[in-house]
């Protein structure tokens with residue numbers, strides 16, 4: 245099914261929030277709402293938000309979650325492993341160097357690791373990809389060949405492993421898992437430009 249993917253570049257760190265919808269439908273899914281609610285809200289353009297999906301619990305990706313939930317009532321999904329980060333600035337900030345967020349307590353639902361989640365007419369596979377945080381996931385739409393990679397895989401790079409819950413060994417295994425996807429898979433990361441699995445795989449020997 246054709247889908248439309250819109251990026252909203254937010255905040256001082258320039259994280260990507262993603263608005264994803266199936267063509268012909270009026271609702272959408274927001275992946276990693278970012279930290280600039282007014283800009284995000286404008287881009288959503290009044291569409292119904294069926295769900296918010298979080299790739300991980302870092303502050304730059306989650307600060308708009310509370311406002312968006314208040315405005316839309318949309319359920320928030322995050323992995324059980326990263327749920328503890330959402331209201332703890334010591335865990336979701338960057339080693340105390342930058343900000344950190346305290347969530348106003350949105351109702352959180354657990355992303356089913358390794359399983360499927362259907363929202364707004366799309367079937368997301370939840371790929372566990374720890375390494376940047378304990379509970380980092382990538383959200384994969386196999387039929388559409390699209391992967392939302394959070395801070396695990398970037399254009400010409402991968403996520404930091406020195407933050408709370410990070411692990412170089414786990415990152416290596418997670419990248420291997422992602423590089424087993426079809427090379428033409430389009431990658432939509434949490435920061436920076438888009439890429440493909442094939443282009444990124446060619447950079448590494450794992």
Ligand SMILES: [Zn+2]
Nearest residue numbers: 300302376395
């Ligand atoms: Zn992060």
